Each structure stands twice: as C-alpha cells, then as structure tokens.
Amino acid sequence: xxxxxxxxxxxxxxxxxxxxxxxxxxxxxxxxxxxxxxxxxxxxxxxxxxxxxxxxxxxxxxxxxxxxxxxxxxxxxxxxxxxxxxxxxxxxxxxxxxxxxxxxxxxxxxxxxxxxxxxxxxxxxxxxxxxxxxxxxxxxxxxxxxxxxxxxxxxxxxxxxxxxxxxxxxxxxxxxxxxxxxxxxxxxxxxxxxxxxxxxxxxxxxxxxxxxxxxxxxxxxxxxxxxxxxxxxxxxxxxxxxxxxxxxxxxxxxxxxxxxxxxxxxxxxxxxxxxxxxxxxxxxxxxxxxxxxxxxxxxxxxxxxxxxxxxxxxxxxxxxxxxxxxx
Ligand SMILES: Nc1ncnc2c1ncn2[C@@H]1O[C@H](COP(=O)(O)OP(=O)(O)OP(=O)(O)O)[C@@H](O)[C@H]1O
Numbered sequence: 001x002x003x004x005x006x007x008x009x010x011x012x013x014x015x016x017x018x019x020x021x022x023x024x025x026x027x028x029x030x031x032x033x034x035x036x037x038x039x040x041x042x043x044x045x046x047x048x049x050x051x052x053x054x055x056x057x058x059x060x061x062x063x064x065x066x067x068x069x070x071x072x073x074x075x076x077x078x079x080x081x082x083x084x085x086x087x088x089x090x091x092x093x094x095x096x097x098x099x100x101x102x103x104x105x106x107x108x109x110x111x112x113x114x115x116x117x118x119x120x121x122x123x124x125x126x127x128x129x130x131x132x133x134x135x136x137x138x139x140x141x142x143x144x145x146x147x148x149x150x151x152x153x154x155x156x157x158x159x160x161x162x163x164x165x166x167x168x169x170x171x172x173x174x175x176x177x178x179x180x181x182x183x184x185x186x187x188x189x190x191x192x193x194x195x196x197x198x199x200x201x202x203x204x205x206x207x208x209x210x211x212x213x214x215x216x217x218x219x220x221x222x223x224x225x226x227x228x229x230x231x232x233x234x235x236x237x238x239x240x241x242x243x244x245x246x247x248x249x250x251x252x253x254x255x256x257x258x259x260x261x262x263x264x265x266x267x268x269x270x271x272x273x274x275x276x277x278x279x280x281x282x283x284x285x286x287x288x289x290x291x292x293x294x295x296x297x298x299x300x301x302x303x304x305x306x307x308x309x310x311x312x313x314x315x316x317x318x319x320x321x322x323x324x325x326x327x
Contacts, residue, residue, distance in 0.1 A: 003163055003196050004030035004053065009062035011045060011052045021060055022048050026223055028215065030198055032163065035190040037207035038200040040217030040240060046200040049217070050166050053198070054085045066164065080108035084157035086167040091153070097138050098152050102127055105159030127158035131185060147178035154185065158193075165189075167199040171206070179203055183210040204241075208232070208253050216240050261287035263324050269298030277303070280313045286320065294323055 010024035022045035030036060038046050051057045053064055055071040064071045066082050074082070084105065093101065102124050103116060110120060128137055131151040136144065141152060150170055157165045170186070171179040183203070187210045190197040198215075201207050207214060208228045216224045216231055218240040224231060231237055237248040241255070249256040252275070265286045267277060277298055281288060297304040302311040306323060310316045 001032050002029040003032045004028075004064065004066050006053070007063045007065070009052070009064060010060040011048050011057075012060045013048075014060065019060065023217065023222060024061070026062070028223060028225065030164065030196045031213075032196050033190055033194045034196060034212040035187045035210060036196070036198045036213045036215060037211035038198060038215045038217060039202070039204060039207050041219070044217045044219055046217060047168055049223075050085075050168050050198070050200055054083050054166055055079050056085070077108055080160065080162075082162055083164045083166060084160040084162045086153050086157050086165070086170060088169050088172055090149075091141075093141065096141050098128060098133055098141060098144070098155070099124060099137050101141050101152055102155045102159050105156040105161075108160060123161065124159050127155040128152075130158055130189065131155045145178075147174050147181065150174065150178070150182055151185070154182075154189075158189070163195055165195055165197045167197070169201060170199055171201055171203055179206060183207075186210070187212075204237075204255070205253055256282070259283060259285055261285050263287065263320075264289045264292040265294045265296055265320070266290055266292040267296045267298060269296075269304075270300050273298045276313070280317060284317050284320070294320070296320075 006026050006028045009026040009028070010021050011026070012019060012021040012023070014020075038049065040046055048057070052059050053071070055064070055074065058072060071079065091101070103120070105127065106116070106120050106124065116124070125137070128134055131154050133148060133151055133155060136148060141149060144152060154167075154170070157167075167186070171182050174182065183206045186197050186199065189195065190212070211228055213225060214228050214231055216236055221239060224236045226236070232250050232253070237250070241248055244258065246255045246257050259282050261282065263286045265281060265288060267274065267281070267288050277296070278288060296316065302309060303316045304310070305316055305319050308319065310319060
C-alpha cells in the first residue's frame with residue numbers, strides 16, 4: 001500500500017530569479033512496511049529529494065501526497081505526526097541522556113517540555129529497546145559511540161510514532177559492522193512496525209542486500225525504482241554509475257576497477273578460491289580468457305602453475321611474472 005506518492009515532482013533550488021532543477025517529473029511511491037534505499041552518485045540530488053519529500057523545501061513543480069494530503073500544505077506539527085526525519089548533523093545537547101534525547105521524539109504528541117505520562121514513558125522505553133540501547137538508557141549521549149548515537153537517533157524517530165521515517169545517510173561515519181547493524185535494524189523495523197523507511201546512502205552493497213526496493217538516482221536518467229536485483233539485471237546500476245575507471249560488477253554486486261589488462265591467462269578449478277584469484281589477477285593486469293596459453297589450476301590448497309604447486313597469491317603472481325617475462 002502506497003503511503004507517500006509524488007506527482008510530476010520537480011526538485012531544485014531557486015535563488016535571485018535563477019532556477020536550478022535537479023530532478024524533474026518524478027512519480028514515486030513509498031509503500032508501508034518497506035525499506036527503500038535512495039542511492040546515486042554525488043550531487044545527483046538525494047538530500048534535495050529527501051528534504052522536498054519531508055516538506056522542508058518547496059518543490060519546483062508537482063506535488064507530494066501522504067495519503068490524500070499534500071505535504072507542503074500541512075502545518076509543522078501535522079508534518080511531524082507523519083514523517084520523522086533523521087539528518088546527518090550531530091545534535092549537541094548539554095547533559096542529555098539517551099532517554100532525554102528519545103523523549104524529544106514525543107514533542108509533536110505533547111506539550112513542549114510537558115510532563116511525560118506513563119503512556120509516553122512506555123513509548124520512549126519501547127523505542128530504546130527496539131534499537132537495543134536499553135542498557136545505555138541513562139547514559140549521556142556525548143558518551144556514546146557513533147553507532148550507538150545513530151541508534152539513539154533512530155529511537156527518537158521511532159518514538160515520534162510516524163508512519164514514515166526518512167534518514168539522510170544514516171551509516172555515514174560508521175565502521176563496517178555498525179553500518180551492517182544499522183541497515184539490518186532499519187530493515188527489521190520496517191517489516192516489524194509496518195512503517196515506510198526511506199534512507200539515502202552511498203553503501204551500494206548494503207543497499208542491494210537490505211533494501212526491499214531501491215530508488216536509483218542519476219543526473220541523466222532520473223529516478224529508477226525497483227527491487228534491487230531487477231535494477232542489476234536490467235543494467236540500471238551500470239548506467240547510473242558509469243565511469244571509465246570502474247564498472248558495476250553484476251556477478252558480485254560490487255564495483256570493480258577497470259585495470260588495464262594486457263596479458264591473458266586461463267583459470268579453472270576450485271570455486272571457493274576463484275573469486276580472490278580473479279581479483280589478484282585483475283589487479284596485476286591479467287585478463288582471464290578461456291583457453292589462453294598460460295593455465296592456472298586453482299586447487300583446494302593453492303594453485304598449480306607451470307607444473308609447480310604454489311601456496312600463496314604472492315608466489316603465483318611472481319611465477320606469472322617470470323612466465324610472461326619469457327614470452
Ligand atoms: N542550498 C542549495 N542551493 C543551491 N544548490 C544546492 C543547494 N544544496 C544543494 N545544491 C545543489 O543541488 C545538487 C544536488 O545536491 P544534493 O546535496 O541533493 O545531492 P546528493 O545526491 O545528496 O549529494 P551527495 O551524495 O554528495 O550527498 C548539487 O548540484 C548541489 O550543488
């Protein structure tokens with residue numbers, strides 16, 4: 001079920017009579033219970049789109065509706081009951097605990113700094129539990145790790161109790177385990193709570209794994225929406241991130257560098273070591289082609305090359321160098 005829809009939305013900036021349209025004619029749908037990742041090259045307009053959808057900036061043209069209501073016509077308080085927005089800026093509050101921060105999420109539902117009722121308290125505690133910060137509930141937010149702080153910000157958005165949560169680059173500045181954890185957490189929350197969660201990210205690999213749907217943004221092709229694998233199969237990823245120096249490798253979902261490959265080898269054998277063998281070969285400038293003169297057999301324990309059993313990548317690259325020096 002679509003909870004947010006756009007109709008011919010154009011986003012951009014208008015200053016001193018000059019208008020810059022970043023994206024136009026966007027017809028998007030955000031569904032309840034789904035995690036949607038908005039990805040695209042730098043400057044393609046991800047943050048601008050999030051801010052426009054959240055009603056923080058006006059569209060250049062077109063409309064955004066939540067249910068039947070046009071977002072730009074709503075009062076601040078009404079918007080805050082529909083969308084919780086988590087931005088990348090660090091919130092600095094003196095002496096605030098996790099509980100204090102998350103309780104700010106209840107602001108649209110109560111009087112500012114009003115007394116927290118038992119009911120409100122239960123919502124706040126539940127939000128903190130959902131992001132697994134129960135053990136840090138009374139800790140000062142300045143004493144949290146970056147990952148914990150991000151989880152506290154998500155708890156604040158949960159406490160706001162809106163049908164939509166939008167997050168601008170929630171995994172920025174986090175290490176890999178925390179990036180994975182935040183992405184999995186958001187995926188679980190979308191499915192468990194039925195909220196629509198939209199986030200922008202540069203984590204292509206994580207987005208491909210965790211998103212129910214991807215909005216793929218590029219300056220040339222606008223926003224393509226779809227289930228991640230469909231966007232891989234139809235070549236959209238390649239088009240959106242086209243570059244001379246790398247390409248999107250549809251076989252593993254990663255970007256691969258375009259190394260200049262001048263030498264040709266043929267590789268066969270054990271599949272588990274194959275991927276890393278290919279990577280090492282590409283970096284060293286070897287193209288893998290069937291029936292090339294030089295054959296590398298990948299075994300369970302190493303490589304067989306030139307009738308020699310080799311146990312490390314370093315050794316087999318050296319051996320290849322010798323072979324090609326003689327060619
Ligand atoms: N306040 C502003 N006034 C005018 N132009 C702006 C403003 N903010 C951003 N832009 C321009 O809008 C375009 C899109 O910027 P935006 O920040 O939305 O892209 P993004 O996809 O989020 O980029 P990134 O991946 O680098 O965060 C850029 O060309 C940028 O220079």
